[in-house]
Amino acid sequence: MGLYEMFFDLTRLEIHLWERVDQALRAECGVSLGRVEAMLVMRRLGTCRIQDVSRELSVTVGGTSKLMDRIEESGYCLRRPNPDDRRSSLIELTAAAGPLLERADAVIEAALQASLGGHLADEELEALGRQLGRLRRSNEIA
Numbered sequence: 001m002g003l004y005e006m007f008f009d010l011t012r013l014e015i016h017l018w019e020r021v022d023q024a025l026r027a028e029c030g031v032s033l034g035r036v037e038a039m040l041v042m043r044r045l046g047t048c049r050i051q052d053v054s055r056e057l058s059v060t061v062g063g064t065s066k067l068m069d070r071i072e073e074s075g076y077c078l079r080r081p082n083p084d085d086r087r088s089s090l091i092e093l094t095a096a097a098g099p100l101l102e103r104a105d106a107v108i109e110a111a112l113q114a115s116l117g118g119h120l121a122d123e124e125l126e127a128l129g130r131q132l133g134r135l136r137r138s139n140e141i142a
Contacts, residue, residue, distance in 0.1 A: 020111050020114075037057060042091060048090070072076050
């Protein structure tokens with residue numbers, strides 16, 4: 001298999017997985033995968049800056065800021081001035097985000113289990129996860 005064929009399969013798989021998980025989240029939780037991903041990053045990081053979420057998601061700061069506006073409008077995060085840097089804000093999840101993310105975790109796991117779990121053995125999934133993580137980290141732009 002050539003590198004382009006691998007690239008083709010990988011990108012198409014990502015598109016299919018994204019669509020399946022996004023559809024499941026919209027149906028079960030009423031929220032998109034993009035918003036949930038940002039909130040999961042915030043949950044992991046704790047109080048953070050938009051730039052921190054942007055870096056984790058590999059998207060622009062401007063796009064992340066607009067995403068945070070929508071999440072804040074939904075009542076799932078708060079933005080406040082950063083006392084250490086007047087040019088940035090600190091963002092944190094609200095209590096309302098907790099139950100949503102708990103449900104989203106289950107929906108994501110079920111959708112991915114249905115899409116991936118039955119097709120590869122547990123050890124194959126673990127090996128693939130390690131390999132993809134290594135490749136992603138080696139290709140991150142500093």
